[in-house]
Amino acid sequence: MTLLSLNGTVAGEWGLLGENEAPAEGANVAVSLERFLSAEEEFFESAGAVGVLVDTETSYTDLAPLVNKLSFVAIDFPAFTDGRGFSLAVRLRKDLGFKGEIRATGHAIPDQALFLLRAGFDTAEVADERKEAFENALSRFSNFYQADYQGRASVAHERHTPNEHRKAS
Amino acid sequence: MYAYDAYDHALVKSRVAEFRDQVERRVKGELTEEEFRPLRLMNGLYLQLHAYMLRVAVPYGTMSADQMRRLAHVARKYDKGYGHFTTRQNIQYNWPKLSETPDILDELAEVEMHAIQTSGNCIRNVTTDQFAGATADEVADPRPYAELLRQWSTFHPEFSFLPRKFKFAITGAATDRAAVKWHDIGLIVKKNDAGEIGFEVLVGGGMGRTPVIGKTIREFLPEADFLSYQEAILRVYNEHGRRDNKYKARIKILVEAMGVEEFQRQVEEEWQRIKHIPIDVPAEEIARINAFFTPPPLPVLDDNVPSVDDLARKNFVFASWLKNNTNPHKVPGHVNVTISLKPHGGIPGDATDAQMDLVAALADEYSQSEIRVSHEQNLILPHVAKKDLAAIWTDLDEAGLGTANVGLLTDMIACPGLDYCALANARSIPIAQAITKRFDDMKRLQDIGPLKVKMSGCINSCGHHHAGHIGILGVDRKGEESYQLLLGGSGAEDASKAAILGPGFNEHDIVDALEKVVAVYLGEREEGEEFLATYRRVGQQVFKEAVYDAA
Numbered sequence: 001m002t003l004l005s006l007n008g009t010v011a012g013e014w015g016l017l018g019e020n021e022a023p024a025e026g027a028n029v030a031v032s033l034e035r036f037l038s039a040e041e042e043f044f045e046s047a048g049a050v051g052v053l054v055d056t057e058t059s060y061t062d063l064a065p066l067v068n069k070l071s072f073v074a075i076d077f078p079a080f081t082d083g084r085g086f087s088l089a090v091r092l093r094k095d096l097g098f099k100g101e102i103r104a105t106g107h108a109i110p111d112q113a114l115f116l117l118r119a120g121f122d123t124a125e126v127a128d129e130r131k132e133a134f135e136n137a138l139s140r141f142s143n144f145y146q147a148d149y150q151g152r153a154s155v156a157h158e159r160h161t162p163n164e165h166r167k168a169s
Numbered sequence: 170m171y172a173y174d175a176y177d178h179a180l181v182k183s184r185v186a187e188f189r190d191q192v193e194r195r196v197k198g199e200l201t202e203e204e205f206r207p208l209r210l211m212n213g214l215y216l217q218l219h220a221y222m223l224r225v226a227v228p229y230g231t232m233s234a235d236q237m238r239r240l241a242h243v244a245r246k247y248d249k250g251y252g253h254f255t256t257r258q259n260i261q262y263n264w265p266k267l268s269e270t271p272d273i274l275d276e277l278a279e280v281e282m283h284a285i286q287t288s289g290n291c292i293r294n295v296t297t298d299q300f301a302g303a304t305a306d307e308v309a310d311p312r313p314y315a316e317l318l319r320q321w322s323t324f325h326p327e328f329s330f331l332p333r334k335f336k337f338a339i340t341g342a343a344t345d346r347a348a349v350k351w352h353d354i355g356l357i358v359k360k361n362d363a364g365e366i367g368f369e370v371l372v373g374g375g376m377g378r379t380p381v382i383g384k385t386i387r388e389f390l391p392e393a394d395f396l397s398y399q400e401a402i403l404r405v406y407n408e409h410g411r412r413d414n415k416y417k418a419r420i421k422i423l424v425e426a427m428g429v430e431e432f433q434r435q436v437e438e439e440w441q442r443i444k445h446i447p448i449d450v451p452a453e454e455i456a457r458i459n460a461f462f463t464p465p466p467l468p469v470l471d472d473n474v475p476s477v478d479d480l481a482r483k484n485f486v487f488a489s490w491l492k493n494n495t496n497p498h499k500v501p502g503h504v505n506v507t508i509s510l511k512p513h514g515g516i517p518g519d520a521t522d523a524q525m526d527l528v529a530a531l532a533d534e535y536s537q538s539e540i541r542v543s544h545e546q547n548l549i550l551p552h553v554a555k556k557d558l559a560a561i562w563t564d565l566d567e568a569g570l571g572t573a574n575v576g577l578l579t580d581m582i583a584c585p586g587l588d589y590c591a592l593a594n595a596r597s598i599p600i601a602q603a604i605t606k607r608f609d610d611m612k613r614l615q616d617i618g619p620l621k622v623k624m625s626g627c628i629n630s631c632g633h634h635h636a637g638h639i640g641i642l643g644v645d646r647k648g649e650e651s652y653q654l655l656l657g658g659s660g661a662e663d664a665s666k667a668a669i670l671g672p673g674f675n676e677h678d679i680v681d682a683l684e685k686v687v688a689v690y691l692g693e694r695e696e697g698e699e700f701l702a703t704y705r706r707v708g709q710q711v712f713k714e715a716v717y718d719a720a
Contacts (some may be wrong), residue, residue, distance in 0.1 A: 059408065081207055081290065083330030087407050090327050095442055109204050111191065118326035133199070136190075141183045143176050145320040147447050155176045156320065156450035159457065 002131045003103075006113065006138065007150055009122040012101050014051045014072050023047035030072060033058060037066070044069050051100070056084040060091035067096045075121075077106040086119040093120035093149040113137035118148035170231050170539060171316050171461045173281045180323070181278045184285060188212050189271035196268075211291055211329070213259075213284030214270055217591050223262045223270055224287040225277060229297040229315035229339075230258030230542040232282075234532040237540050239280045241525035247273050252525070254510060254518045256582060256633060257336070258296050258542040259287055263589055291329050292322035292403075295337045298346045299543035300505050302462055303551040305497040309358045309366055311341035313458045314395060317450065321396050328403050332410035333418035335403070336375075339368075348544060348660035350374050350383045351636055353420045354402060359389060366392040372402060372432065373424030374664075376630035381421040382664050386433040392455065394440075397448040401440035405432065465537045465552055470502020474555045489611050490562055490573035495553075502555055506536070508548040508565060509572040509580060513609040517583040517601050518546035527568050535561055544633075545582055545621075547575060578620045578687070579605040582633050586626030586643065587650075593626035595643025595650035596676075600624060603680045617687060620700045621660070636660035638701045639686060640667040641679060652679035656686065656712060657704050668709060671717050682716050689715045 003011040014030035015023075023029045023046055030051035031039070044050060051072025052063070063070065073092060075085045085104065092098040104116050104124040110133035116124055117138065126134050147154040153161065173181070188209075195205040209215075213224035225240070232240075240260055244252045247269055248262045255261055265273060277283060287294055295315040302310035318337055322328065328335075340347040341358035349355030355371035367389040374383025390398050406420045409427070424432045481488040495504040508528060511517050520528075528548055532540045535557045541549035553561065565571045574580045581604065584590065586597030601624060608614055623637030627644070634640030640655035651673035658667030674682050687700075689712050694703045704712070 080204070081330050082412065083290075083328065083332075083407055084412075086327045086330065087404060094446060109200075111187070111208055115324075115326045115329055133194070137187075140187050141180065141324070143179055144326075145180070145323050146325055148326060154447065154450070155180075156454045157447060159174070159176065160451050160453040 001125050002128050004124050004126050004131055004134055005122065006117040006124060007122055009101060011103070011123040012049075012051075012072055014074075016053075023050075028071070030074065033062065036070075037062065049100075053105075054088070056082045056088065058088060060088055060096065063092065064096055067092070067098055070098065071100040072103070073098070073100065074103040074105050074125075077104060077108050080107045080109045080112060086115060089116075089120040090149060110134045110137045114141055117150065118144065118146070118152075120149040170233060171228075171312075171458065177281070177320075178278075181281070181283050181285070184212075184283065185271060185274045185278050188274060192267060192271055207289055207330075211286055211289035212274070213287035214267075215288060215591070217263070217589050218587075219589070220264050221267050221270070222589065223265045223273060223284060224255070225260050225262070225282060225284050226287045226294045227258050227260060227282075227542050228319050229295050229301070229312050230299055230544070231301075231312060232540050232542070233280075234529040234538040234540065236280045236282055237525050237529040237532065239277065239282065241522040241529065243273055243276060244522040244525065251519050251521045253516075253585060254520065254542050254546050254548070256544045256546065256584075256631060257287075257294050258299075258544055259294055260542070261585075263585075285323060288334075290331045290333050290335075292318075292325065292331075292335045292337065295319055295322075295339060296347055296352075296544055297338065298340045298342055299507075299541045299545075299547075299549050300346065300496055300551065301341060301541075302464060303498055303505050304342055305499050306344055307342045307499070308360055309341045310462050310464075311339040311356070311358050313455065313462050314356070314358065314368070315339050316458050316461075317396060317455070318399070321399070321448075328407060331403075331407055332412045333415060335406075335420070337399075343662070345660075345662040345664075346543070348633070348636060348664075350662075350664035351376060351633070351660055352383060354399065355383045361389060368392075368395065370398065370402075373421040373429070375419050375421040376633060376635045377419065378416060378628045378630075379419075379421065380630070380635040380666050381425065382666065383421075384424065384429045386429065386436060393449060393452070394444060395449065397444045397446075398436075398440055400448050401436045401443060404439050404443070405435045409435075464499065465539075467498075467500040467503055467552060467554075469500060470554055470556065472501055472555065474502075474558075477555060477558050480559045486566075486571070486573050486611055487559070487562055489615055490571065491558065492615075493573050493577060494575045495558070498552065500552075504553055504555055504558070506550040506553050506558070506561060507543065507575045508550065508570050509575050510547050510570075511574060511580050511605065512569055512572050513574075513579055513605040514602050515569075515605070516598050517581050520548070524568055524570055527564065527570070531561055531564060545580065547580070573611060574614060576619050576621075577614045578617055578622055579608050579614060580621075581605065582621075582623040582637075584625050584627075584632040590626065592629055593643070594628075594645035595626045595652065597624050597626040597632060597643060600641065600643070600652065600676060600679060603676070604683060607680050607684065617691070618699055620687075622683070623658075623660075633660060634658070635667050636664070637667055638704070639683060641683070642669075644673060646673060650676060652676065654679065654682055654686070654716070656709060657701070659701060670709065670713055685716045686712055
């Protein structure tokens with residue numbers, strides 16, 4: 001497996017904590033959603049940055065109350081056809097204003113690289129032999145009919161924006 | 170009609186390059202068939218019984234003469250010389266080679282056409298009234314809004330991997346020719362007292378194995394909020410639609426399970442949250458798109474044309490064609506002509522390359538180079554001057570396109586069925602052929618009057634049998650093809666679900682059974698009463714007795 005940056009963000013290092021394992025003082029750790037939701041104040045005080053691993057069954061409303069304590073979210077795709085992962089990323093970014101790293105894990109395919117990027121994912125965990133196909137797919141399109149969460153305007157807006165104010169495309 | 174700018178061209182060209190790469194990776198084994206399948210489907214490429222099938226989008230059923238000529242060229246060069254127009258106003262090619270499909274898409278891109286999202290679990294081609302922008306009974310042309318939907322839904326980062334396919338239909342007329350109540354989202358263009366454009370929004374309609382008529386969740390959605398509201402609906406569906414069972418994954422099941430009030434509440438809540446973000450396009454963009462749909466400057470002409478009347482007096486078929494195959498236009502002295510793709514004994518919706526070329530030539534000469542496809546699988550020449558009707562019909566008739574049956578019993582919708590389709594349980598085409606041959610008598614058809622027969626070769630109901638005045642559903646019964654008869658459906662503004670009459674028939678008896686249904690109608694009808702009205706008045710029982718007691 002390789003960690004691929006979709007938008008230039010350097011992939012963070014998140015130590016995965018077992019269910020009863022305590023974080024080392026100041027360490028960046030990632031835990032299951034269950035542990036994250038039930039963690040006491042001292043857990044967050046002793047750890048450095050805290051991340052969470054979720055699957056596509058997770059509703060963003062579960063994360064909403066704790067988003068300000070969160071620095072990293074890994075969304076696991078059980079199947080690449082499960083589009084809920086894209087919505088979850090969009091909602092984290094747009095509805096909850098999450099600024100930390102969002103990573104795609106599990107079954108995503110190279111042809112989804114731009115969908116992931118545009119939904120708000122920063123990084124993806126991909127099979128080594130697919131890294132090149134993922135990278136190629138990232139430059140496949142240069143304009144989009146929708147605004148994305150990397151700050152790029154939609155074609156509909158770009159059409160009516162004077163050139164000098166246009167976002168890079 | 171809409172013309173691509175540099176952005177649209179770049180997107181479609183990039184898509185063709187992407188698809189070419191996907192085909193190459195599949196051939197080299199870098200993509201598994203499981204992974205390639207949804208990717209090719211999102212580009213309209215199916216693997217059917219005998220070959221690949223490519224479905225090309227005709228966005229909201231509108232195309233130019235040049236585009237039609239290109240479709241004819243594709244049929245000639247890459248297929249067996251014909252194509253099949255579908256109930257989603259698209260065209261399907263039945264015999265392309267996988268390796269040549271990127272070349273087909275390249276050729277289509279040159280004339281601003283594509284196969285994007287004509288299949289797959291994503292937002293499909295938006296359908297609309299085939300007479301949009303040209304009919305006398307219209308509040309506003311719905312096509313600019315269909316184009317907005319096309320752009321918004323193309324490669325949407327959130328909604329390209331939905332629980333199941335998702336279909337929009339939009340109409341701008343009081344008479345619903347787009348079956349909006351039978352769609353995942355149906356939209357009706359309206360004007361408020363101030364003359365501002367808005368939309369009635371219906372959700373949760375659909376056919377398939379669980380037919381449901383859509384329910385209104387917004388009476389008047391302002392134009393400025395058009396796209397953000399659709400986005401809110403799709404968000405609720407994408408998060409909560411079932412993914413464990415593909416037969417229960419459509420939005421209609423979610424709306425039924427949640428209750429329409431709760432669904433509506435969640436959509437409104439979602440919409441309040443997202444409407445501030447730039448989903449809706451600026452007013453200048455709506456104006457830009459609207460400008461492409463400015464009605465052509467037609468002269469006001471006399472509605473009485475002696476030469477046409479003369480031919481109609483002498484020729485019964487032409488007189489029938491005038492009555493059935495033309496529709497009132499906004500501008501006096503003009504009509505919209507429907508070209509029937511339902512010759513008696515033919516394959517519903519099929520057209521040869523030569524026929525497509527002829528329609529393109531007629532469009533250049535008589536209809537502002539514009540052509541439409543209807544969801545009833547016919548072609549339309551809009552904006553035709555009445556004085557040209559005799560010349561047009563003569564050319565059409567010589568090419569086998571002069572059938573005068575639009576809206577009558579033999580103007581059947583039929584899916585490709587088991588002759589082509591990998592999902593079908595029974596053949597549709599031979600049944601349609603037998604029915605249209607049985608009723609091959611214009612005087613008899615004219616006497617029976619408006620009657621919509623719709624046939625599907627399986628429960629997925631691509632042939633809209635649930636919405637047929639008479640529906641026919643092909644099923645597999647212990648390895649034998651069996652055909653069920655359904656009565657009383659409607660796809661129009663008075664939408665209703667057809668009800669199964671009783672046990673199924675074999676391929677011969679179904680034609681007799683249909684004839685008995687027609688005989689009951691003729692016996693029961695009151696002066697001027699159409700089939701559906703008679704059925705609704707007298708009920709199912711009298712039809713049932715006639716069909717089954719005599720059998």
